Amino acid sequence: MDAATYRPLPPDVPPAPTVSFGAAERSDGRTNEDVRDIEMQTGPISSAVGSAFFQIGKTKALSAVYGPRQSMRQARTSSSGAVNIDLKFAPFAVPSRTSMAERERYLVGMLSEAFESIILVERYAKSVIDITCIVLEDDGGVLSACFNAISLAAAHAGLEMTDIVTATSLYCMEVPSDTSQNVVYLSDLTAAEEACWLSSGQCTEMHVGIATSGSSICFLHGTGSLLNPTCAEQLLGRAEEICRAIGKEMRACLKAAYAASQNAAPAKTTATE
Amino acid sequence: MEVDEQRVPEDEQDKDFPQLLPLVTPGERIGHVSAYRAGAGVYERRGHLYASKVGEKLIEQDDSNQLPVVSVETAGLSGSPSVPFTGATVLAQVTRISPRRVDCIILSVEGRPIRDTSNPYKGIIRLQDVRPFEIDQIDMLECFRPTDIVKAKVVSLGDSRSFHLSTAEQDLGVVFAKSTSGHPLVALKWNEMECSKTKEREPRKVAKPSD
Numbered sequence: 001m002d003a004a005t006y007r008p009l010p011p012d013v014p015p016a017p018t019v020s021f022g023a024a025e026r027s028d029g030r031t032n033e034d035v036r037d038i039e040m041q042t043g044p045i046s047s048a049v050g051s052a053f054f055q056i057g058k059t060k061a062l063s064a065v066y067g068p069r070q071s072m073r074q075a076r077t078s079s080s081g082a083v084n085i086d087l088k089f090a091p092f093a094v095p096s097r098t099s100m101a102e103r104e105r106y107l108v109g110m111l112s113e114a115f116e117s118i119i120l121v122e123r124y125a126k127s128v129i130d131i132t133c134i135v136l137e138d139d140g141g142v143l144s145a146c147f148n149a150i151s152l153a154a155a156h157a158g159l160e161m162t163d164i165v166t167a168t169s170l171y172c173m174e175v176p177s178d179t180s181q182n183v184v185y186l187s188d189l190t191a192a193e194e195a196c197w198l199s200s201g202q203c204t205e206m207h208v209g210i211a212t213s214g215s216s217i218c219f220l221h222g223t224g225s226l227l228n229p230t231c232a233e234q235l236l237g238r239a240e241e242i243c244r245a246i247g248k249e250m251r252a253c254l255k256a257a258y259a260a261s262q263n264a265a266p267a268k269t270t271a272t273e
Numbered sequence: 274m275e276v277d278e279q280r281v282p283e284d285e286q287d288k289d290f291p292q293l294l295p296l297v298t299p300g301e302r303i304g305h306v307s308a309y310r311a312g313a314g315v316y317e318r319r320g321h322l323y324a325s326k327v328g329e330k331l332i333e334q335d336d337s338n339q340l341p342v343v344s345v346e347t348a349g350l351s352g353s354p355s356v357p358f359t360g361a362t363v364l365a366q367v368t369r370i371s372p373r374r375v376d377c378i379i380l381s382v383e384g385r386p387i388r389d390t391s392n393p394y395k396g397i398i399r400l401q402d403v404r405p406f407e408i409d410q411i412d413m414l415e416c417f418r419p420t421d422i423v424k425a426k427v428v429s430l431g432d433s434r435s436f437h438l439s440t441a442e443q444d445l446g447v448v449f450a451k452s453t454s455g456h457p458l459v460a461l462k463w464n465e466m467e468c469s470k471t472k473e474r475e476p477r478k479v480a481k482p483s484d
Contacts (some may be wrong), residue, residue: 008302014380049389051399059367066387066389066391067389067392068356068388068393069387070392070394070395071392079430083355118327120316123325123356124356125358125430126354126356126394126430126433126436127356127394147460149292155298155326155327156327157329158326158328158347159326160299160316160325160326161299161300161325161326162299162300162316162318162323162325163299163300163323164298164300206409211300212300213300213302213323214300220292248300248337251298251301253363254298254327255290255298255327256289256329257327258296258327259289259290259293259296262290262293262348263292264293
């Protein structure tokens with residue numbers, strides 16, 4: 001399994017003009033709907049059946065897939081496979097020295113449920129699939145970064161699944177203003193922004209996982225008042241746009257990795273002859 | 274919600290990788306049930322066929338009058354991990370022998386190696402599955418020895434511990450074994466093998482070598 005790094009090329013179309021929703025410009029110079037730069041790589045861990053690295057801004061997640069293999073627990077006689085997800089924060093992932101155990105459990109619960117429905121578990125009778133994910137750096141949007149890393153690793157491992165599912169995080173909040181347009185929508189907050197906005201208590205956050213070719217929502221997690229139905233529509237519309245873009249790049253990355261693995265094999269045999 | 278404008282490449286080559294068949298990723302629509310039958314790596318939803326893994330799209334037409342089979346193939350080690358299923362031909366290595374059953378670990382399924390060997394799939398060959406005749410006269414030690422490589426068929430998913438395997442066919446049985454002196458054995462007849470070095474004969478349930 002050769003590691004294939006894949007960097008998306010910059011888009012040909014010029015970026016859309018900045019639309020101001022009345023909020024101050026963001027600290028890193030992005031517009032409200034801009035997503036941070038993304039980098040993805042397949043096969044960084046050669047001992048795993050499939051693995052992937054996903055980076056958005058400074059948030060980095062590394063995922064590996066082991067199995068399918070026979071279940072360790074002998075009592076399990078199941079006609080469908082089980083998916084075990086293990087998520088850990090690296091000790092250096094966050095600046096503070098607080099324990100991440102509770103947050104890890106919280107994230108694992110959500111990810112497990114999502115991936116059990118995405119992976120075609122009925123094709124893995126009597127088997128378990130172990131997925132590990134490690135957060136190397138947390139700079140906001142950890143849930144969606146882990147989701148994308150696991151999605152890419154599972155596809156790289158050749159697991160049968162319904163679709164390439166990608167996730168993104170979106171936020172909206174009401175900003176006191178004289179103008180009528182006073183709801184601010186933000187995409188992909190950094191840790192500093194998260195701390196600033198979420199502490200105000202008025203912010204609605206939404207994490208969405210979308211099956212990119214079927215356009216169905218596979219995963220939805222939100223907190224906050226959501227303000228009104230228009231906001232939900234806005235957020236989901238944006239989420240679909242972002243997830244499709246990530247999904248497109250992920251497919252290109254997987255195809256490039258597959259082609260690279262196929263080309264590598266004949267090259268090796270000619271060298272030994 | 275379905276997207277109807279998704280394009281299905283009709284040509285037999287991939288645009289980006291011309292030496293390969295068209296590459297597909299999970300969720301890509303690759304046909305309709307009225308035109309194809311679903312093969313490996315494909316699932317059906319609401320009449321449409323979708324790829325379920327990364328690989329090359331392959332359309333095969335067999336001699337029968339049925340629809341062609343569309344499947345997603347992966348070549349080499351980058352291929353999809355395999356799981357034993359009922360009816361599959363597997364290669365297994367014998368680990369333990371008792372008078373009524375033989376325990377083994379499954380090494381490959383349908384020619385594809387099991388990639389994750391850390392907790393292997395286990396299989397058992399029960400006395401009644403060793404051969405189709407004279408079942409009451411079988412002596413397990415005259416059929417298998419530990420470390421033998423056996424070609425077998427999965428008859429059922431078995432109990433919680435292991436798959437049930439069968440060698441009750443002519444071309445199933447021991448395909449590779451070593452004699453007591455440690456040299457490879459060569460198949461002589463259906464129940465005997467000969468050491469390639471010492472010419473000593475040992476009993477086995479031998480798989481009929483393919484021509």
